[in-house]
Amino acid sequence: DTGVSQNPRHKITKRGQNVTFRCDPISEHNRLYWYRQTLGQGPEFLTYFQNEAQLEKSRLLSDRFSAERPKGSFSTLEIQRTEQGDSAMYLCASSSQGGYTEAFFGQGTRLTVV
Amino acid sequence: GENVEQHPSTLSVQEGDSAVIKCTYSDSASNYFPWYKQELGKGPQLIIDIRSNVGEKKDQRIAVTLNKTAKHFSLHITETQPEDSAVYFCAATSINTNAGKSTFGDGTTLTVKP
Numbered sequence: 092d093t094g095v096s097q098n099p100r101h102k103i104t105k106r107g108q109n110v111t112f113r114c115d116p117i118s119e120h121n122r123l124y125w126y127r128q129t130l131g132q133g134p135e136f137l138t139y140f141q142n143e144a145q146l147e148k149s150r151l152l153s154d155r156f157s158a159e160r161p162k163g164s165f166s167t168l169e170i171q172r173t174e175q176g177d178s179a180m181y182l183c184a185s186s187s188q189g190g191y192t193e194a195f196f197g198q199g200t201r202l203t204v205v
Numbered sequence: 206g207e208n209v210e211q212h213p214s215t216l217s218v219q220e221g222d223s224a225v226i227k228c229t230y231s232d233s234a235s236n237y238f239p240w241y242k243q244e245l246g247k248g249p250q251l252i253i254d255i256r257s258n259v260g261e262k263k264d265q266r267i268a269v270t271l272n273k274t275a276k277h278f279s280l281h282i283t284e285t286q287p288e289d290s291a292v293y294f295c296a297a298t299s300i301n302t303n304a305g306k307s308t309f310g311d312g313t314t315l316t317v318k319p
Contacts, residue, residue: 095248122305133211133294133309134249147306182248186305191237191256194305196248 095197097183103203104173111169112200116185123166124194125158127151128180137181140166141188173204207232209297211310218285219318226280226313228295235297238271238278239307243292252293253280285317 096115104110116123121142126134137156139147142163152158155173160166170177180201184194208231218224230238236257241249255262255269255278262269266285271278282289292314296307 097248124306131311133209133296133311134307136306136308139306184248191254191300192305193239193251193254194307196241196250198246198248 095183095185095195097181097197097200099200100198101201101203103205106173106175106204108173109169109171110173110202111167112181112183112202114166114168114183114185114197115164116166116183117195119187120185120195121163121188122186122192122194123160124184124186125166125168126182126184128182128199129178134182137168170202173202175204178202178204207235207297207299207308209295209308209310211295211313213313214311215314215316217316217318220285220287222285224282224285224289224315224317226293226295226315228278228280228297228310230276230278230297230308232297232299232308233276234299234301235308237298237300238269239296239298240269240280241294241296241309243294243312249294282315285315287317287319290315290317 123140125137128134140160155171180199182199184196186192186194239254243249268281292312295310298307
C-alpha cells in the first residue's frame with residue numbers, strides 16, 4: 092500500500108467555480124478525516140467519516156462544502172461557488188478504528204482561488 | 206472545544222544542539238498527543254506520540270514529555286541534524302469523545318544550521 096493518495100495535488104480556479112478533490116485512504120482504514128491548512132497555521136478539522144457515514148462536521152464547513160465517502164472507500168470534497176478565502180491546502184487523513192491509532196496524512200491538495 | 210498553543214513559532218539551532226518545542230492544551234478530556242513533522246509540499250508525518258497515562262516516551266533522538274496536571278507537553282530533539290529542519294506540529298486528541306479528531310497547534314519552524 093502506498094499510503095493516502097490525494098488528487099489533484101494543485102488546483103487553480105476562478106472565483107465562483109466549483110471544485111472537487113479526491114482522497115484514497117489506506118485500504119484497510121475505516122476512518123477518514125478532512126482538514127484544511129492555511130499558511131502559517133496547523134491543520135483545522137473539517138469533517139470525519141467512519142466507513143460511509145459522515146459522523147461529524149466542523150462549523151468551518153459552510154453549506155458550500157460537501158463531502159462524501161460512497162461505499163466507505165475513497166472520499167470526495169466539493170466546494171461550490173469558490174471564494175478567495177477558500178484558498179488553502181486541503182489534507183486528507185485515514186486511520187483504523189479503535190484506541191490510540193495513528194492518523195496517516197496524504198500530501199494534500201493546494202487550492203488557489205483567483 | 207479544545208485549544209492548543211505551541212511555542213516558539215520559529216526555532217534556529219546549530220547542528221548537534223538540542224531543540225525543545227512546547228505545547229499547552231485546554232481540554233482535560235484530551236488523552237492522546239501526537240507530534241507531526243511537515244516538510245515543504247508534503248502532508249504531516251507522525252514522528253512520535255504519547256498517551257495520557259504515560260509521562261515520557263523516547264525514540265532514538267526524539268523524546269516527548271507530558272504533564273497532565275499542567276496540561277503541558279513538549280518535544281525534545283537531541284543531536285539535531287540539518288534534515289531535522291521542517292515545521293513541527295503538536296496535536297491533542299480525545300479518542301473517547303472525538304473519534305480521533307485532532308486539534309493542532311500552529312506549528313514551529315525548526316532550522317538546523319550546519
